[in-house]
Amino acid sequence: xxxxxxxxxxxxxxxxxxxxxxxxxxxxxxxxxxxxxxxxxxxxxxxxxxxxxxxxxxxxxxxxxxxxxxxxxxxxxxxxxxxxxxxxxxxxxxxxxxxxxxxxxxxxxxxxxxxxxxxxxxxxxxxxxxxxxxxxxxxxxxxxxxxxxxxxxxxxxxxxxxxxxxxxxxxxxxxxxxxxxxxxxxxxxxxxxxxxxxxxxxxxxxxxxxxxxxxxxxxxxxxxxxxxxxxxxxxxxxxxxxxxxxxxxxxxxxxxxxxxxxxxxxxxxxxxxxxxxxxxxxxxxxxxxxxxxxxxxxxxxxxxxxxxxxxxxxxxxxxxxxxxxxxxxxxxxxxxxxxxxxxxxxxxxxxxxxxxxxxxxxxxxxxxxxxxxxxxxxxxxxxxxxxxxxxxxxxxxxxxxxxxxxxxxxxxxxxxxxxxxxxxxxxxxxxxxxxxxxxxxxxxxxxxxxxxxxxxxxxxxxxxxxxxxxxxxxxxxxxxxxxxxxxxxxxxxxxxxxxxxxxxxxxxxxxxxxxxxxxxxxxxxxxxxxxxxxxxxxxxxxxxxxxxxxxxxxxxxxxxxxxxxxxxxxxxxxxxxxxxxxxxxxxxxxxxxxxxxxxxxxxxxxxxxxxxxxxxxxxxxxxxxxxxxxxxxxxxxxxxxxxxxxxxxxxxxxxxxxxxxxxxxxxxxxxxxxxxxxxxxxxxxxxxxxxxxxxxx
Numbered sequence: 273x274x275x276x277x278x279x280x281x282x283x284x285x286x287x288x289x290x291x292x293x294x295x296x297x298x299x300x301x302x303x304x305x306x307x308x309x310x311x312x313x314x315x316x317x318x319x320x321x322x323x324x325x326x327x328x329x330x331x332x333x334x335x336x337x338x339x340x341x342x343x344x345x346x347x348x349x350x351x352x353x354x355x356x357x358x359x360x361x362x363x364x365x366x367x368x369x370x371x372x373x374x375x376x377x378x379x380x381x382x383x384x385x386x387x388x389x390x391x392x393x394x395x396x397x398x399x400x401x402x403x404x405x406x407x408x409x410x411x412x413x414x415x416x417x418x419x420x421x422x423x424x425x426x427x428x429x430x431x432x433x434x435x436x437x438x439x440x441x442x443x444x445x446x447x448x449x450x451x452x453x454x455x456x457x458x459x460x461x462x463x464x465x466x467x468x469x470x471x472x473x474x475x476x477x478x479x480x481x482x483x484x485x486x487x488x489x490x491x492x493x494x495x496x497x498x499x500x501x502x503x504x505x506x507x508x509x510x511x512x513x514x515x516x517x518x519x520x521x522x523x524x525x526x527x528x529x530x531x532x533x534x535x536x537x538x539x540x541x542x543x544x545x546x547x548x549x550x551x552x553x554x555x556x557x558x559x560x561x562x563x564x565x566x567x568x569x570x571x572x573x574x575x576x577x578x579x580x581x582x583x584x585x586x587x588x589x590x591x592x593x594x595x596x597x598x599x600x601x602x603x604x605x606x607x608x609x610x611x612x613x614x615x616x617x618x619x620x621x622x623x624x625x626x627x628x629x630x631x632x633x634x635x636x637x638x639x640x641x642x643x644x645x646x647x648x649x650x651x652x653x654x655x656x657x658x659x660x661x662x663x664x665x666x667x668x669x670x671x672x673x674x675x676x677x678x679x680x681x682x683x684x685x686x687x688x689x690x691x692x693x694x695x696x697x698x699x700x701x702x703x704x705x706x707x708x709x710x711x712x713x714x715x716x717x718x719x720x721x722x723x724x725x726x727x728x729x730x731x732x733x734x735x736x737x738x739x740x741x742x743x744x745x746x747x748x749x750x751x752x753x754x755x756x757x758x759x760x761x762x763x764x765x766x767x768x769x770x771x772x773x774x775x776x777x778x779x780x781x782x783x784x785x786x787x788x789x790x791x792x793x794x795x796x797x798x799x800x801x802x803x804x805x806x807x808x809x810x811x812x813x814x815x816x817x818x819x820x821x822x823x824x825x826x827x828x829x830x831x832x833x834x835x836x837x838x839x840x841x842x843x844x845x846x847x848x849x850x851x852x853x854x855x856x857x858x859x860x861x862x863x864x865x866x867x868x869x870x871x872x873x874x875x876x877x878x879x880x881x882x883x884x885x886x887x888x889x890x891x892x893x894x895x896x897x898x899x900x901x902x903x904x905x906x907x908x909x910x911x912x913x914x915x916x917x918x919x920x921x922x923x924x925x926x927x928x929x930x931x932x933x934x935x936x937x938x939x940x941x942x943x944x945x946x947x948x949x950x951x952x953x954x955x956x957x958x959x960x961x962x963x964x965x966x967x968x969x
Contacts, residue, residue, distance in 0.1 A: 275494045279487040281421070281480055282432035284393065288405050288491055299410030301491075302387075303402040309338075309388040310395060312402030316380040316412040318501070324566060327379045328369055332361040332399060334643045338389045344641040356642065358676045360384075360396045363420070364403045367449035367456040370785050371415045375505030380412065391644040394422045397433055400449060405488045409495050413503045418456065419484035420449035423477045430473060432480040446470075446780070448477035452485055454788025458768075461684035464734070464776030467798040475791060508567045512551070516571045519547045524575040528583065531592045533622050533710045533758070534663055544572050580763045584744045584751050591759055592621070599739070599755045599804050604719075604815040606727040613824040614728025616816075618720040620755065620808070622710035627720030629728040631827040632699040633873040634863035651690050653702040655679030655717055661709045662758075678714040679704065682738075685718045685771035685779035686725070689732040696731060697830050697863070697871045711757040712740035718771045718779075719812060726816045729823035736778055737808040738771030741797045745786060752797050754804045765789070770801040774809055828861070828873040831880050837868045839891040842919055850890065858883040890918045894951045894960050899967060904945045912941050914949055914962055922960030924949060929964050 274292040278285060287304045294300040297313035321327055334357050336343045336350060343350055353361070364384060372380070384399035400420035407414040424434035424442035431438055439445060446460030455478055462470065492498075520543055527539035548568060555561045583589050588596060600621030609615040614629035638649040655678045659666030671679075682704060690700060702724060704717030715738030722736050742756035743766035753760055761767050766789060768782040782794075823829075835843065843864065844851050851862055860874040860883045870887060874880045894900070900916035911925040929940050941947070953961040 275491060277487045277491045277494065279483040281483055282434075284433060286398070286401070286484070286487070288401070288487055290405070290409055290491060290495060297406070297410075298412050299406035299408070301402045301405040301409070303398040303405070305393045305398060307388055307390040308393045308395060308398060310384055310386055310398040310402050312382065312384045312399060312406045314380070314382050314403065314406040314410055314412060316410075317378045320377040320506075321379050323377060324569065326369070326372060326376055328365065328372070328382070329380070330361045330365040330368075330382045330403070331384070332357045332364060332396075333383065333385045335386055336643065338386045339391075339643055339645075341643075354640070354642065355676055355680070358673050359680055360399060362673060362677050363396050363447060363449070363457070363459060364400050366783050367400070367418045367420065368403055368407065368414070368416065370456060370787075371418065371451075373413050373415075373503050373505065376413065376503060382406070386643065389643060392435055394433055394447075396420070396447065397422055401484055401488075405491060408488050409492050409498065411498050411501050413500045416451065417485050417488035418449055418451055419481040419488070420447055420457075421477045421480045421484075422447050423460075423473045423480075425469075425473065430476040432477070444469075444473060446473055446477065448474055448481070450478055450481065450784075450788060452482070454478065454784075454790065455782070455794075456784045456788065458780060458782035459681075460781075461687065461779045462772075462777050463688055464773060464778060466776060467795075467802055470777055470780065471791065471795055471798060474794065508570065512564065512567060513571060516547055516551060516568055517575065519550065520544070520572060520575055521579075524572065525579045528576065528579050528591055529593075536591070536759075540572070540576070544568070547572075576759075577763050580759065581744050581746065584753070585746055585749050588751070590753065591757060596751050597754045597800060597803070599807050602808060602811040604723060604812050606723050606816050611826055612724075613827040614724040614726070614730070616720045616723025616727055618716050618723065618812070619708075620712075620716055620719075621757075622708055623713055623716045624706070624708040625713060625716035625720040626705040626707055627717065627722075627724035628703045628705070629721075629724040629730065630701045630703075631728060631730075631823060632701065633828055633830065633861045634697075634699065634871065635861055636699040636701070650693060650698075651683070651687060651700045653679055653683035653686060653704065653717075653721060655682060655704045655706070655714070657706045657709065657713065661706045661713070678717070681714050681769065681771075681779060681781050682717040682721060685736055685738055686721050688778045689722075689725075689734050689736055689773075691731050691733065694869075697832060698730075698827075700725075700730065709758065711755070711761060712738070712769065714738070714781075715740050715769055715771060719808060723812060723816055726819045728827070729820040731819045734773040734775075735809055735813065735817070736771055736773055737805050737812060738769060738779075739801050739804040739808060741768040741770065741801050741804075742766055743768070743789060743793065743797070745789065745793075750793060752793065752800055754800050766797075768794075768797050768801070770798065770805065772802075772805060774806050826875070828875055829877060829880060830871050830873045831884060833870050833872070833884055833887065835868045835870060835887070835891045837866065840864055840866075840868060842890050843870070843887055854883055854886050857886070892917045892920075894920060894922065894954055896951050896954055899948055899950045901946060902949050902962075904941050904943050904947065907937050907941065907943055909937070912937055914947065916949060916951070916960070916962070920960070922949070922951065922962040924962040924964055928952075928962065928966070931965050931968055 276289045289302040299314040404418040408417045423446045424431045444462040449457040523543035530536040603619040605617040612628045616627045640647040702721045706713040718738035742753035742764040744751045765786045771779045858879040863871040902914040902916035906913040949962040950966045
């Protein structure tokens with residue numbers, strides 16, 4: 273039976289419906305706002321998988337019929353998920369994942385399908401709401417509900433779920449998601465705003481999502497409040513656990529004091545292997561052996577978890593010996609690669625990132641066939657995380673969701689400092705290669721990318737660094753960690769990444785693994801992040817602080833000229849004949865904008881000069897009093913028509929051909945003659961009057 277609830281956020285009415293579509297799914301909701309509709313389903317297997325992690329997958333599917341479009345390409349049907357779709361799937365996944373029971377291993381899938389879209393409302397907000405609602409009304413064990421809000425700020429006022437028009441004026445674009453108790457996820461970019469303003473935005477976002485949480489509870493009540501499936505985490509035999517902990521507790525704690533990551537892992541693996549030999553070698557039953565092996569692995573992880581957290585909370589000492597606020601040693605280099613247009617190497621502890629910059633022309637812009645219309649991108653950052661960066665063997669293929677997400681965060685962090693296209697008319701591509709990883713390679717990519725931009729001669733609007741913050745929370749005891757290790761991310765309760773200049777934030781991302789954290793803890797994390805960020809920036813600026821005076825000799829030089837818009841047609845020519853002729857003759861690339869701005873790109877300065885001259889000649893207009901060398905194109909009884917500029921002719925009257933009186937024009941001139949003439953007059957209609965005799969002695 274169809275059940276509907278309606279609420280309002282930011283003056284926009286949102287409806288959640290269940291019971292009409294996709295009824296065989298465990299949970300199904302249709303979320304609507306205006307002409308925007310997203311169908312979200314949730315299904316969870318009734319049997320636990322054999323995997324040692326929670327197999328949750330989230331899919332966000334864009335259907336082009338939702339906007340009345342036929343997909344591009346040969347096949348004319350939707351293909352693999354776009355980058356935006358992958359990022360949206362991650363936004364849906366991150367706040368709901370912590371709310372499943374600890375130890376839940378049943379394969380679970382959430383699918384959000386865009387059925388209708390007009391671009392007036394953020395679809396990711398509807399999809400996130402629908403995912404939580406579908407889980408909330410189902411029998412799947414899920415301790416929601418959650419909700420998400422997009423926060424903008426226009427003219428100093430916060431706006432919930434702003435329109436695209438409002439976003440154009442906004443100095444922030446932040447998506448927050450959480451429960452009544454607090455926030456679970458933050459993702460966004462800002463234009464150099466303060467920590468206090470970020471905190472205020474997060475509080476506004478949390479307050480704004482309350483109507484959406486209330487609506488989901490109302491929907492669950494209306495549908496009969498299905499009881500959740502009972503779930504009891506598998507218990508480890510107490511006697512086996514006791515023996516394993518007695519054998520492993522001390523060596524695991526000792527291993528966690530080893531500062532070098534690979535050595536620490538090796539010591540932990542050795543302790544695990546020794547316990548495995550001692551405790552499992554006598555078991556002959558294959559099924560029991562497999563069960564005990566899994567239990568032993570779980571015990572090892574539990575001991576690591578408790579030991580690492582105890583070190584920090586009881587002794588204020590971290591795995592690598594640092595206190596909670598110290599940033600690992602930093603190393604910076606630039607200009608490593610001779611042919612790249614810019615390069616920077618950033619090393620922080622055991623995390624190392626190589627950033628490269630390539631400068632291109634308008635031909636290098638990325639064209640995206642997006643759901644809401646074609647898009648062009650002049651700035652791109654691509655992040656690569658090869659398996660050798662963590663000392664592993666793995667397959668190479670397309671980019672995974674993690675790589676896309678980390679690259680997007682780094683791109684957002686640097687986007688605000690990219691110069692305006694009018695001042696620096698290049699397409700810019702940054703590639704971040706993670707060479708080593710032990711904590712926050714995405715923020716390392718931001719630092720490497722900044723140095724590479726400066727090395728490439730890009731006049732940035734500021735220098736950006738990034739840092740990752742962590743959290744250990746046990747009851748009332750809290751420790752906020754600056755510059756977390758990979759282990760501290762895995763064993764901790766928060767991963768909070770903040771990037772920005774010395775004065776303002778440009779991007780942030782937060783994931784909470786516990787129920788929630790207070791805004792007081794967030795405030796402390798933001799303050800520590802600023803101190804760490806400024807420290808890192810100071811280290812970077814010891815190596816390179818400002819952009820080089822010129823771009824690489826291997827980069828195309830782009831010269832910009834301006835012509836009258838009504839001359840664009842002449843420069844292009846019929847069917848592009850004229851502009852094609854210029855590019856073929858000079859080898860340059862030419863970009864013409866509607867306002868008459870022309871960018872000419874070439875690695876050869878002489879070719880650029882030649883192309884500019886050809887364009888200027890085409891666009892030149894006759895000046896009164898100026899002499900020109902022209903070609904006679906037509907003879908008449910009353911005079912001759914002379915082409916003094918491309919596509920520009922003037923009349924040389926018979927009385928202006930010679931000092932003496934002549935009987936016929938043909939006595940002096942014939943078609944094709946090259947003669948010097950002077951412009952006497954240009955009338956209102958643009959007709960040009962020429963004289964030859966004015967130049968004769």
